[in-house]
Every structure is written in structure tokens, then in C-alpha cells.
Amino acid sequence: MRSTLKLALKVLLRRKFFTFVSLFAVAFTLLVLLVSAAMLDHIFGPQGPEDRPDRTLVVLKAEIAGEQSRRNGWAGYGLLARTLPEMPGVERSTIFAVVRKLTTYHEGRKITCFTRRTDGEFWNVFRFQFLEGAPYGQDAETQALPVAVVSESTRDRFFGPGRAVGKTLELDGRRLRVVGVVRNVPSIRFLTFADVWLPTSLSRSDAYKKDLVGDFAGAMLLAAGANADDVSAEFARRVANVPINDDRFKTLSAHASTLFGAVASFFVFEGLEGKPPAVILGVLWLMAILFMALPALNLINLNLSRILERASEIGVRKSFGATSGALVRQFLVENIVLAGLGGALASVLTAIVLAALNRSGLIPHASFALNFRVLGWGVLLTLVFGIVSGVLPAWRMSRLHPVGALQGRFE
């Protein structure tokens, strides 16, 4: 094995131009894939407030339909309030609104905030990291207390650094007292992200309580040992029993799906909602392999023409008794070493690109990072790439006829 590795490095150093081209191809391909993987990890990975994805079921969309018209959108408060409470197998459940952009004027500056109305349980289903203060509880929701939890960056924009709990800010004509400050949530985490969180009941009218389709979402934290499918089925049964007090509509539909499925259908493809994670992962893998196809073809072509250059070496090895298997192995190892070098290069480049992305502010509060999960994917992708681009050339190499190869005849 050591001699194979040594040989591989020697071969790579012999033709610098080819090594450079191959390294460039591998590093660039893996760079794009790693950046995508870091972004996907940022969206799907168990981090931030949504740290228990396997135990979280969410209800995002709802639709009511009749013969002539249909209305679809986010779930309505009325629908969720009739279906979520006291669900068997569920430890806690929360109803919270979709973010709304609100603008306020603070000391002559215009400040735009994403606000999210939530109940008190929201803070137990999703776990935020509090820098100071504490969340508001269910009493704030029932009594409509004018309180708010703000993110770190929002605190800085309103009050500057320093303690903010107890201070008040004006938002949409209401004065809110800050009770807690949390670490920023990236905007890509669209379920929990906001700049300011405040109690739902702090609305000017309570008309939202009747809506079946509206601008709310629900989340359930499963009790230990509960089966997600059973809870989904029970949710579906409850949805079927919700009365529709409107002659225009006949059917109401909404699903409780896993966090992963719901997020995937939101970002990647609509229609994936409710599909098992394996299908979604399969789709992502297919996309990655399609993207790798062109660089892999490029590398295969390069490798194929390089084999001919090494024909006499192969001829000598074959006439001294090397088996086809040994030659295939040697060539594959060479290719994987190359891919590994490219992968290492790609990791460094990825870190640089991600840091630049974070600084650019293209995605608010994004903190893309290379963690072990992403690097694991990187190693896996590197291996796949090395093998995919190496198998065909290796096979062709092993089939060269020794006599012909020694004489310089190739076909």
C-alpha cells in the first residue's frame, strides 16, 4: 500500500500540467458541492432553535377548496387552535405567525424589523439561546402583555450594545418592553427566524382567530417514544372534523410533517412535503452527481489519454506478472490521492468562500460554517468523485495487452 501511494505521488509530480488541471477540476467541483452542502446543513442541520428535528412535527400549509374557488396558503390560527391542543403523544405544541416586515422610526433613523407573533409555548418547543433576560410565558399571551424578545442585532440597532432588558421600543405604533435578548437566528431558518418576537394576542383585532387559512404555522414536540406517523394520522383525523362555516368551500386539508420534509418542500422542491427523508436525500444526491458529471468526464478524458503515455510502464508491470486487479487498484489509488489533495484544497477554499458569504450580508444573520457533518459529506463526495472518474480509465489500462503496450501499439 505504501509503495502504491509513493508511486501515485511520483506519477503526479512527473507531469505537472496534468496534475494542475486535474487538481483544479477536482478542487473546483468539490468547492461548489461543499458550499452547497454547508448551505443545506445550515438549512436542515439540527442547530439553532430547531435543535430537535427528529422530534418536531410542523404544520405549515393549509388549503380549503370548493367547486369554484380554492384558497391556499399558510395555516390559519383557527385551524391550528382546533387541532393542536391536547394531542396524544405530543409533549408541547405551539402556534406562531409567519414573519411580518414592520418599519419603525427610532431617533430619526428608519429601522426595518421582521416580527413574529408567537404564544408562550413557542419558547419551549424551540430552544433559543438567551443572552440576557428570559422568554415571555403563556400569561403574556393570555393577558396580551406588551412585551417582546429581540435578537442581538436588533438590540444593537435600537439601543446599541449593552443591557436592553427593561427598555422599551416602539413598533407599529405600540410600545413594547424588552424582556429578553437572544442570539441571532439566520433568516434561512424561516420557521423561527425573526428580529422581534411578541405575543400573538397583541393584535389590534382578534379576527385572525377564525381563519382556517391564514398566516400561521404550528409545531408539535413529540413525547419520548411517540410515533410521528400516529400523530400525523391523528392530526389528519382532527382536520377532517373541523367545521367549515363557509358555503363556498367543502374540503379542508393540512398535513403535519417532519421538520425535514417541510423544510425540504419549502426550499428544494414543492411536492416533497410528506415524502420520507430518504427520497429527499436521493434527489439531492442525484443533483450532486449530475453536477459532477461534466468535471468527471473531463477527468476521465484526461486520464484516458494519460494511460497511453504510460503504456510502456504498464507493459513492463504486466510482463513481470502484475494482475489486472493490481493495476486497477494502483490506478484507483492514484486517482483517489489526487481527489484527496483536491478535497483538502477545496476545504480551504470553501472556508474562505463561506466567510466571504457571511460577511457580505447577502443572507441576513447567516453563519455558514464548515463543521464535521459538512466535512464528512466532503470526504464522501471526494471518494465518489475519485472513484467515478477513475474506474473507466483504470479498467482500460488493465486491459492493455503487454506485448503491444511494450512495443507502443495501443488499440
Place this chain on the structure above:
Amino acid sequence: MIRHLLKLAWHRKRSNALLLVEITASFLVVFAVAVLALYFGSNWRRPLGFDWKDTWSILISDETMEGSQDPENDARLAARLLDELEAVPGIVAAAGVDSPPYVEWTNTNNLKVDGRIVEFMSSGATVGADRVLGLKLIAGRWFTGEDDAQPWQGVVIDRDLANDFFGTVQCVGRPVPGTTNEGEHEQRVVGIIEEFRKNGELAPPGNFLFWHVSAEARTGPARTNALVVRVAPGSSVALEEAVVGRLRALAPQWSFDIRPLEQLRSTRFWMVCTPLLVLGIVAEFLLLMVGLGLIGVVWQNVARRTRELGLRRAMGATRLGICRQVLAELVLISAMALLVGTVLVVQIPLFEVFDILPSTIVFGAALLAMASVLAIALAAGLYPSWITTRIHPAEALRHD
């Protein structure tokens, strides 16, 4: 000559096949990027139909999806808001519009006219919205107070929709097809505007219809979802704050969100351009990679054929001739790959897979992609083919 080159290529069909696939794949990548670039470029060049400078949109929301309990009152209040706004110093004009330019939501309608489906976007608008948005009327007039008393609802449509509905822009006073029967309330065209591309410069052209919204009218909805306001050039945030304060004092049950159109426009622009830019950069690197790979392949190929090329030199072929042969072989393979790619791509307009893509864009993109792939192939072949000119016939013949 070409027949001979074809024979040479056929002899090495196995390695050439993979090269062919690679070049075809590169062609498809360039084609995809070119289609997007041409598509947005052609949209960008069309007239916009409105003026976004020094204009704000103010979204009104009342925290319910079902609508208000008291539409009569809402209508009067909305009309008062407009009067109050126009009294604010620094505001030139104000009007109500349901979907202001660049906002994310749109109302889309389908009507069946003479067996064809005509699709158009629509929005309510009040008296004066044409002045605020700078719409250009080409026939008839914008809404006025006299529309209030009519039993029908006045609408203003753009030139494209007039052509789709009636086949002519001389259609002022005619009813909108389909609204006269079945007891639906009738809509009548009162004016034609040149164009209104609500989704901005990058969006595809579409038909547009404004219907009349007024507190006094006997038909239609009472208020619009949003207001548009033309302000004096160089207005500051202080004016925004003052306006929101005044609006909130008048209608405490509503929320108001001021967005200058300029800001909405740049947001929309970057939402479209950022993915396109990323795609373009990735494609560019892919092509660079393919180009470098091709250099390697051709180089290796030439090095291996030193004897053959040397023999041709010994038999009297010129340096230029050899150089040309190497390049011609490369171009031949590229041409075959481009043929395959074009055959694939031509299916798009034939089968109307994407009917929003006009065939001119598809063919233009195919041409662009062909030109760039050929350019890359030629550029990649230059250095290896130059090497062949250094082959000395006598040495080459002894070479093994």
C-alpha cells in the same frame, strides 16, 4: 480532406466518444446560461410603462385575512387618507393601487375570449393613479369622478390586452368580453395605456388591467390594499416618519409600511440576479476546466502521433498544414458534439416544453453556445498544434 479526417476520427472512436460527450455537456451548460441571460436581457430592453423614481408604495394591512367587517367605513377612511396625504407638504400626489409595482403579490385572471384563454394581471386603482405612476395613456382617459355614477365598472387596459381582447386599440367604450352575460357586473374600457409591467424590468411582458376603485362608486371593492405616493425629489426619512404618524392617527386599526419603489426595485433585481450571477460564475469555471482538460487531451494526442505527423512532414506537408490538421480534427469533433447538442436543444421550441421561451431566444442561445464552445476548443488546440510545428521530420521518424 474532411472525409480523411472523419476516417481518422473514426479510428479512435472510443476515446473520441467520451470527448464528444464532454463537449456536448459543455454546450448544454453554456446554452442554459445563455438562455437565461438572453431571456432577462430581452425583458430588460422593453418599455416599463411607469416611473419608479421618487415614488413610494404604502401597504395597508389590518391583520386579518378575511377582510373587514365594515367595508362602508373602510372606503370612506381610505378616501380620507388620500386627501390627507395630498395635504402633506413634500407630497406631490397620492392615489390607491392594489398591487403597486415591484411588490410580490399579483392578482392573475383568466378570461375566455373567442375560444382563446387570455391571461392578465389586474389591480384596483383610484382616480389619479396614472399621475402618480406616470402611466402613458394612448387612447381614452383615466378614471374620473364621472365613473362613480355609472352602473358599470370602468377599466383601463394596456395595449397588449386591448389587442388580445378586441384585436385593436380603438376599443374605448366597449365592454370587457365575458362580463356582459350571466348577470356579472359589467366592466367597460374607458382608456388604454401603453404598458404597465408591474413586476419590473426583468419580468416577462404581460397584460394588465386596472379597475376603478372609489368610495362613491356603486360597483366593485371599496378600498385598495396599498397607496402610491409621488414625493418631491430628495425626500428624507423624516418625511416617511411624518407620513406614517399622520396615517396612523387617522386609522389606528391599520398598519402602514412605506417602501420607496426604488428600494423594492433593487431588492427584486438582486433576487433575480444573484442566482444568475452564481450560475454564471460556476459555468465559467466549468468551461475553464473543460478548456484546460482539452489542452491536455490534444497535447497528449499530438505527442503520441509524433511519428505519423513526422511522416507527413517528410512527405512534404507544410508546418501550417500539420497545424491545420490538428485543429481541424478538434473542430470536427466539436462540430459533431455541437450537432448532437443542437438536436437536443431544438426539441424545446418543437414540443413547447417551456412556452414562455420564444424560439428566437432558444436559437440565439444555441448560436451563442456554439460560438463559445468552438472558441474554447480552438483556444485549447492552439498550443498543442503549435508544438507540432516544432516536429523535425528526421527525428520524428526515429522517435518511438
